[in-house]
Amino acid sequence: MxxxxxxxxxxxxxxxxxxxxxxxxxxxxxxxxxxxxxxxxxxxSQKVQRAVEPLVSYGRMGLTNYIVQSVAGVFIFSGFGLDWSHLGVFQSVLVCLAYTGIQIAISHYWLKGFRYGPTEWLWRTGTYMKWQPLVR
CATH class of the missing domain: 1.20.5 (Single alpha-helices involved in coiled-coils or other helix-helix interfaces)
Structure with missing residues (x-):
């Protein structure tokens, strides 16, 4: 057997x-x-590089964007926030795409004046145990 x-x-x-x-x-x-x-x-391709250029700033502030997007998502879709939990999948995706577009624009303008995003700066300062310059 x-x-x-x-x-x-x-x-x-x-x-x-x-x-x-x-x-x-x-x-x-x-x-x-x-x-x-x-x-x-x-x-x-040069056209593609120009098109994805704003995503560079969004990626450099990835941790900040992740945390802010998580908190904003809870606020937007939960009962103690805007309570948009009744939205369908299509409307939810549109809200998320619009919010991501706003974050891309904010990240682009933030990094014109600062070296890192706020949480990236905090992470880097804690990692090196030394105060890191934030402003350019």
């Missing part, structure tokens, strides 16, 4: 089954590689 261990294939595995799964795995790997190449080539 053989033990039942589903993670192990007891007996013979047909050639066609093995070949099919191997082919599928290779195709998935090549597809991922193709997507990486496409993203790299598209990013090298």
């Amino acid at each position: 053989r033990p039942y261990i589903p993670a192990v294939a007891w007996g013979e595995v047909s050639f066609y089954s093995w070949m099919g799964s191997t082919t599928t795995n290779l195709i998935n790997l090549l597809t991922a590689y193709l997507w990486v190449i496409i993203v790299i080539e598209v990013y090298r």
Whole structure:
């Protein structure tokens, strides 16, 4: 009597089954590689670089944006805030996209006068145990 261990294939595995799964795995790997190449080539374009330039500031203030967006999301969608929990998926996505657009603009203008976002500055100051300059 053989033990039942589903993670192990007891007996013979047909050639066609093995070949099919191997082919599928290779195709998935090549597809991922193709997507990486496409993203790299598209990013090298000058038009795309100009279009994603505002996202650089948004990324440099990632921790601040994450925390503020989490708090704002709770305030916007919960009962002790605006209570927009009744909105459908489409309206919720529109609210989130609008809020993210506002954050992108604020991040861009914030970093014109400051080196880091507020929480990034706090994190960096705590990490180095030394007061970091915030203003440019």
